[in-house]
Amino acid sequence: MDYFVNVTITGLTQGMIYSAFALALVLIWRSTRIVNFAQGSMAAATTFIALALIQAGASYWVALIVALVSGFVLGAVIERVIIRPVEGGPELNAVIVTLGLFVAIQALIAIIFGSSFQSFPTPFGVRGFELGDTTIPLTPTNLYVIAAVLVTMALLVALFRFTRIGLAMRASAFSQEVARLLGVKVGGMLTLGWGLAAVVGSLSGLLIAGGTFVYPAYMDSLIVFGFVAAIIGGLDSPVGAIVGGLILGLALSYVSGYAPRGSALVTISALVILIGVLLVRPGGLFSSSTARRA
Amino acid sequence: MAENHGATAVSAAGKSGTAAGTRLLEVENLTSAYGPVRALDGVSLSAEAGRITAVLGANGAGKTTLLRTISGLVRPVSGTVLLDGQDITKAPVESMVGKGMAHVPEGRGVIAELTVDENLRVGSLFRGKVGKGEFDRVYDLFPRIAERKNNAAHTLSGGERQMLVIGRALLAQPRILLLDEPSLGLAPRIVAQIFGLLRQLVDSEGLSVLLVEQNARSALSVADVGVVLNLGRVVVTDSASTLMGDEDLRHAYLGF
Ligand SMILES: Nc1ncnc2c1ncn2[C@@H]1O[C@H](COP(=O)(O)OP(=O)(O)OP(=O)(O)O)[C@@H](O)[C@H]1O
Ligand SMILES: [Mg+2]
Numbered sequence: 001m002d003y004f005v006n007v008t009i010t011g012l013t014q015g016m017i018y019s020a021f022a023l024a025l026v027l028i029w030r031s032t033r034i035v036n037f038a039q040g041s042m043a044a045a046t047t048f049i050a051l052a053l054i055q056a057g058a059s060y061w062v063a064l065i066v067a068l069v070s071g072f073v074l075g076a077v078i079e080r081v082i083i084r085p086v087e088g089g090p091e092l093n094a095v096i097v098t099l100g101l102f103v104a105i106q107a108l109i110a111i112i113f114g115s116s117f118q119s120f121p122t123p124f125g126v127r128g129f130e131l132g133d134t135t136i137p138l139t140p141t142n143l144y145v146i147a148a149v150l151v152t153m154a155l156l157v158a159l160f161r162f163t164r165i166g167l168a169m170r171a172s173a174f175s176q177e178v179a180r181l182l183g184v185k186v187g188g189m190l191t192l193g194w195g196l197a198a199v200v201g202s203l204s205g206l207l208i209a210g211g212t213f214v215y216p217a218y219m220d221s222l223i224v225f226g227f228v229a230a231i232i233g234g235l236d237s238p239v240g241a242i243v244g245g246l247i248l249g250l251a252l253s254y255v256s257g258y259a260p261r262g263s264a265l266v267t268i269s270a271l272v273i274l275i276g277v278l279l280v281r282p283g284g285l286f287s288s289s290t291a292r293r294a
Numbered sequence: 295m296a297e298n299h300g301a302t303a304v305s306a307a308g309k310s311g312t313a314a315g316t317r318l319l320e321v322e323n324l325t326s327a328y329g330p331v332r333a334l335d336g337v338s339l340s341a342e343a344g345r346i347t348a349v350l351g352a353n354g355a356g357k358t359t360l361l362r363t364i365s366g367l368v369r370p371v372s373g374t375v376l377l378d379g380q381d382i383t384k385a386p387v388e389s390m391v392g393k394g395m396a397h398v399p400e401g402r403g404v405i406a407e408l409t410v411d412e413n414l415r416v417g418s419l420f421r422g423k424v425g426k427g428e429f430d431r432v433y434d435l436f437p438r439i440a441e442r443k444n445n446a447a448h449t450l451s452g453g454e455r456q457m458l459v460i461g462r463a464l465l466a467q468p469r470i471l472l473l474d475e476p477s478l479g480l481a482p483r484i485v486a487q488i489f490g491l492l493r494q495l496v497d498s499e500g501l502s503v504l505l506v507e508q509n510a511r512s513a514l515s516v517a518d519v520g521v522v523l524n525l526g527r528v529v530v531t532d533s534a535s536t537l538m539g540d541e542d543l544r545h546a547y548l549g550f
Binding site for chain 2: 164167168170171174175177178179180181182183184185186
């Protein structure tokens with residue numbers, strides 16, 4: 001029983017991180033119809049910025065804030081300078097550009113920060129809370145990860161639901177031409193959208209790094225799981241990204257916790273889950289292709 | 295008929311600062327092309343303040359291209375567009391609504407994923423904070439969409455969508471409204487209702503309308519002036535009543 005709870009909590013925590021990464025992909029896909037393959041290395045870059053600050057003596061929290069802000073700037077600048085010129089062209093162009101960015105940013109990280117393994121701190125302990133003399137499998141770090149993602153998502157929901165700029169962003173994402181005719185500065189909204197997506201992506205990179213080692217390609221497995229989560233959810237749906245991330249996190253945790261030689265099976269299981277979902281619902285769990293007309 | 299409408303429009307047009315009958319929107323020698331295809335070929339026309347100007351023509355005549363070029367979605371090869379004397383040929387699309395021109399595109403341009411109320415709010419975003427009273431006024435004009443306020447816009451019927459996009463355009467407080475085939479796919483009763491409302495807004499509030507229609511009979515019955523477009527060129531411009539009475543022209547270009 002204890003073991004089951006432990007595996008479940010691990011799964012939820014990992015799942016939250018996958019959700020955040022998937023959400024970053026979905027935000028960009030919805031607004032610009034581009035699959036941003038560079039999301040992972042953009043997040044890695046900001047994690048290395050945080051690490052450099054921490055190594056220079058800054059607190060974790062200062063480093064976290066600076067990393068998220070630089071994530072925003074990086075996302076916005078990439079949209080304005082690199083993506084904008086290829087937008088509206090053949091769809092494949094933008095995708096190839098993000099693939100190129102993925103490799104280029106990773107190489108840049110290696111040049112600037114080196115390619116050795118470096119340990120990344122976590123602000124909270126990884127030992128379970130103690131209730132009397134039993135230790136429950138929930139750790140402060142679990143709580144921190146889950147809370148950080150939930151707070152970020154709540155802020156995003158509030159932005160999109162309750163603010164004028166959020167409404168303008170949604171209008172731009174759904175119908176650029178109509179939004180433009182209604183006086184919405186669509187270009188600015190797309191830049192803002194990329195910036196926000198990069199913040200969420202950076203958060204996932206910082207959280208997955210906590211308490212482990214980072215190197216230029218440390219995001220690679222998160223990238224795979226984040227993509228799978230986004231596609232399970234339907235790529236078009238923020239709720240889908242979150243649900244997809246949690247499902248995947250739990251499923252992979254059970255596989256690695258219960259199956260014989262489970263940890264070796266994790267990546268393959270992700271693929272099996274992906275194919276299973278797509279066979280039943282080709283558009284993903286939360287696809288809404290019918291709503292997308294007129 | 296046209297004279298009557300003109301007379302009532304004078305008093306109201308004072309509100310928008312342009313006397314009725316003066317040229318609010320002027321299109322001069324406009325040519326637009328899609329690659330080798332010339333969709334507009336030296337089109338000149340004007341829409342007067344406080345009037346409804348109908349642009350009529352068959353499929354492919356260039357009606358949609360005309361409106362899209364006026365609002366900047368299509369950039370012309372040559373020619374100019376003037377709004378109240380100001381050259382807006384190269385102005386960004388986003389700026390048009392701020393200059394007093396609202397364009398309701400072909401196919402209506404409802405943002406399907408947003409609710410009815412959110413669609414209306416997008417229409418007023420560029421103005422900053424807008425009082426609730428203005429929304430209530432739109433809902434009073436169109437009680438049918440008021441009932442659907444919190445529904446996703448893709449659940450609306452064709453007629454309701456048309457009401458929504460016209461209401462949304464009105465929230466921009468335009469001086470001139472560009473409408474691309476509002477009658478398309480609607481029952482005659484709904485068309486009559488919507489056109490009647492346009493007439494009322496023009497007469498009582500000094501709104502000006504540039505109405506693009508294939509449905510020439512309905513359009514001419516509400517318009518003051520008609521412009522017939524064929525293969526990207528203006529064939530004739532005259533008062534709506536004169537065009538109505540010209541049987542040869544109706545048969546040749548208007549299909550009724
Ligand atoms: N995006 C486009 N690319 C290429 N050609 C186009 C495009 N849009 C319109 N055309 C062509 O330009 C011409 C005018 O088209 P336009 O849509 O302006 O006509 P319309 O009068 O609005 O027709 P309808 O009544 O069918 O809406 C047609 O020959 C059309 O095929
Ligand atoms: Mg058309």
